[in-house]
Amino acid sequence: MIFSDRYPPQIVLPGLDVLSIFLxxxxxxxxxxxxFVLHERYMLALICMALLVLVINSMANSYRAWRVTSILQMIGNLLIVWVAVGITAASLIYFAHAAERYSRFWVGLTLALSFLMAGGIRSLVQLGLQHVRLRGGARRPVFLVGPSQNVLDVAKGIRSASWEGHTIAGVERIKTPINEACIERIARRIDESHAREVWICVPLEMGNTVRTLFYALRNHTAEVRFIPAFQDMHLLNHRMSEVAGHYAIDLSVSPMSGMSRFIKRSEDILIGALISLLILPVCIMIALAIKVTSPGPILFKQYREGSNGRRFKVYKFRSMYVHDENDGKVTQAKKNDSRITKVGAFLRRTSLDELPQFYNVLQGRMSIVGPRPHALAHNEQYKELVESYMRRHKVKPGITGWAQVNGLRGETDTLQKMERRVEYDLWYIDNWSLWLDLKIIVMTVFKGFINKNAY
Structure with missing residues (x-):
């Protein structure tokens, strides 16, 4: 047995976490x-902290096998656990009226040091295991079963993620229907390969084949995984879940649920409030410039479609002369557009017209980072032309987004431009994390405000 199988995370990590807390x-x-001689009440506090760490980590499923977990994701999950432990410990001390009996410096330093120790140990072990796997050690042999193209796709994935430590022990290419002789041959080859895992790689329409192969392998000790092929399907945040007592393959769901929703909203409130205070003088000067240079309101308000299709009013600094659109049609701004005021041209070029949307963020109707909200007329136009267009609305729209920091701003005068923007938006939703949001915010500061396509 390899080291990570002999000493799995479910056994090793809880002990290391407790050791980190006490040390x-x-x-x-x-x-x-x-x-170093602790008072008994401090020893009791350490025991409570250790129990909290074990319970919350178990609830967050942090002690599961981590072969396919990235270090960044691991540390992020650990940070959430430690913050929860800190909040819970502080609440217990407060409600027990014991605040004066414990040093706040000791509580804070204990949590900070234990987080650094637990995170450092995890990172070192993961880096060590990845190094060993890349050099050919600590690998899990996998036997692949399925149609040629599906098997080839999975094999490419194994090679591109060699740090996970999977190696191909054998391949059986099948065609439907499979007969008894084929099943016996597959079972015999799996035995001879000494594979630790069997991956059944078939498209959804071959569901009966999965059942047949699974039954044929009932007496084998190898782990069996079903890797379905979703051909020509654009998935969004796909994962396994359990609903109404049944396992489900989620094909298109929002990542903003549970703890992720709490983290996203906390990010919007904290960063949004800070930025709102910082930009207040700038907003006042812009408002005065608009009022002095052209007749009409300071703010432009327009209904947009938000999370899950809910409509809301988006706020912008007015950058055009007041005018009416024919038949409710929304005409995108073009280069040298005569409707744009001189002040408005500067605001649009620098994205300063978007600043009032931080109020939308504090309202909870928008997020700092997310797909940019389009006019309702554009949604109606493009939802039939661009596949998965409306899946952008699985999350709150944002002031900035992955598409914008990658240069996809301004007029979408061709279908290809809109398709690319939607592609980047869906990638963001499918790969959302707090760290990705922070990266986009930093990129916006350096390259997202001014763009040659913004007019």
């Missing part, structure tokens, strides 16, 4: 009181 507690106590 950090002793160090923090020495830093505060200049002694």
């Amino acid at each position: 950090s507690g002793f160090i923090a106590y020495y830093a505060r009181f200049n002694t």
